[in-house]
Amino acid sequence: MRFLGKISLFVVLLIFPVALSASESAWCPKIAWSQGLKGFGHDGQDGDDGRDGRDGRSGENQTIFADGNEVDLDLSGSEGEDGEDGEDGNSAYYCRQPRRSDRNVSGADGGDGGDGGDGGDGGDGGFLTVYYTNIEDLKKIYIRSQGGRGGRGGRGGRGSRGCRCQKRDWDIKKCSGTPGSPEYRCKTREYRCSNGSNGSSGWDGEDGATGRRGHLSLINRAEPVSPEKPTVTVAIRELQEGEFLLSKNIWQVLRGASTLLAPGSVIASKYREFIEQIFRSVRVVWQESRPLSDFDGSERVTIALQKNKQVTIDFPEEIWVEATELPLEGDTTDLVISHAIRQSEVTKLALAGVAEYGENLNLSLVDLARKSDALQTEFLIKYRSTSPGDRSRRRRNYQTRYEGKVPAELISYRHNRFSLNLGKLPIDSKYLIPGVGVDIELIAVRSLGDRSTEQKINWLGNIKRRTPIAEPQSHNIEGSSNL
Template sequence: MTVFSGFPLGFPYFVRLSLSALTVSTLTLTSWVSIAAIDICGSTALASRQFGQDGRDGRDGRTGRDGRDGTSQTIWVTGDPVHLDLSGTDGEDGGYGEDGEWVRCRRQPRDERQDLQAADGGDGGDGGNGGRGGHGGNLTVHYTNPSELRQVLVTADGGRGGRGGRGGDGTDGCDCADERWTVEVCKDGTCQLKEYECDDGDDGADGRNGRDGDVGSLGQLVLINQVDPLPQESPRQSHSVASLANLTVNLSRNLWDTRSGAKTLLAPGSTIANTYQVYTGHIERQFALDWQAPQPSQSFTEAVDLELQPDGQVSIDFPESYWLLGETLEQETLTTYRVDGIVPVEEVTQLAVGRVDGRSRTFEFNVVDLAQRSDVLETRFEVRYSTSGDDGRRRRYDLEFEGPVPENLVQQDHNRFTLALGRLPIRSQLLSGGTRAQVELTIIRSFGSNVAEQTLTWEGEI
């Protein structure tokens, strides 16, 4: 054994053994500290370490393609037998999910100074969903003699849905050869036996089986009791407000009735949906906009949607960004909507607190309409009047009055309202100078059947 000079008295013997390959010249103060902390039995336990390689998850199966829809056809019956196949094709089956990859387990390390975790097995891939069956095609029949429909044999089945693919199998995880073992661990010269564990790897989950595709729907029958093609229709149109003011719009609609028992009208053995559509006629209607509002119509460029309903009425859908005041007038085949007034919704509630002045019975509260729409809008006021005493803590208001402001206490000067709140049934002491007050004003504005509210709040000293 080689003994170096210069070691402190009482230097640990096991450390002196570990220095046999070093020279004194290489040692520093830092070296002395780190060497003294060496644990010859190994470091303390770390987090679990995995051994082996996890199995790769299997890929999902491909989704089956949808079947093709049957071709819709229009025919004119003449009494000769007709056989049509308008069926949709079947959906494609979904692909199988791939099995998970087998795990590479490898040999479990021995005498490890940390817990071990064996590798997990791979999950199986999900099976692909089956494709939807194609829908049966629709059949439109022009005829003049209902009995000739019995010469039409049609097959308009929906295709079958594809089958869902099977999910792949998951693979087994690795097993531990030794579930527990004991190793001597030393620290600061003290050694003890420490037990470690190994956890088996998780088995991979089996993939989900794919969903079967839906069956395609049966085709539908449409009957038109005339040889001529149907007239063109235009039941829905959109126009700007500006263009409607100088335009008469022509609307038209073909009318239909829904009935049951389609298969009883056609040749025996026909397969088609039981409900069918029957053409019952054609209607036309004109629409005009009579602009009587004070604002020029050219300043309103938003679209108005018109639709001719089956009962012959014209529905008018103005933009929601406006309030309208008007009336619908019906005259033979002409529907006219007269616009007496129009207000942008965003300008209805642009009110602000104006001057607050006076005391006791002369206390007044002013409201200003910044959008200047008060000459055409009806305006009502409701008020909550509260007072507060200063108690040195958080301010609290006590409600003294709540209710509508009578019309005789409201004076309007174009777009300014003066509310004589001092004349409300409130004790004059609660309105005296120096009183700390809170006024919460709810303003109700209306234009025809349209109503909106705005709340203004003021706090201050009277």
């Protein structure tokens, strides 16, 4: 019955259109047609962005002597320039919609507006330095040292109009075959037009920041203070060419600057008052065995005098230094350089071997750079092993037996050679016997002063019964810096 039903439906479908084909309008379904899209018109051009405003000029810095005469100063910063407005986008053009197109059509888009330019920042107020001997003379000084107003941000340009449709939809009838014949068919397809999008408006620019007020510096003395020289930078190889004379001004920071000046004065509340000028004559004493001539001329150091009167020396990051300051009589200071080691020399530990077994199991390292006398060295270890009698040596069969720091009492050092007594670690003795597979990950933490780095050393092999140094089956050495 299901098969007969299908045959009946097929027969009906064959007969039904033939019966209706006698009338042209009897078989003309309307179909919304969306295949293909045709544009018309040209997109409008986007507007240009507005130019940012220029920053205002900072006020002039001035130094004056307060002698009781009235002084009127304007050290204000100038205003920032306004940002330019963004240009409006251009409208789409040549917006002539095709007539009775056999495809859907869409109008061109309007141009976007340009962004407004940012306003320039206002200039900062100028700094005023006043020498005085009578604090009441400061009341005769009227100053305006305010920051300039920031410029206004430009407005974003407006987006422009896209092409518009003159006719939003239309029908086109298409027929095939000979009229009156069974093959004659007609279809009416519906097409649509969509307007082009209007352009987006540009973003408004940001307003510029207001400039900061100027600051006041007071010096209670009649004679000018000589310019300070708190730092000097030289090549390392020039450190022993003589003494370096440094000076630094010491100031006390206070609040309430405007209360010291004429009423109505505009200046930052924070001000500073001169205390003294300190001096140091610095000599560098080079005690490192490597001569200064070994350093490249481009490698430079900075010697600085701090406000606590201490002297510091700053080397490049790749050079580790042990320096000691030795104050002498008067204003002279010696900077003693005991060690100067390149960072690349710090990670030159090499595996010498693994020997013995049981509580005598030890691992030996040698410092190829021969710099260990100057460095502090600690060791972290992860000791993994197989079970006794396990000959598979698969990595998954290795289990952690100890992980942590190697105690200092288990480390011996002599002539740039380290020996670590692994047999005295809290490890079950059955994992220290000959034939056991061992995977050791050792991390050497090396430091000098405030510099520190790590070097990783790996060893994979079997514990041997014989006492000579065992030949490792594999080992890997790598360094990583943690400055």
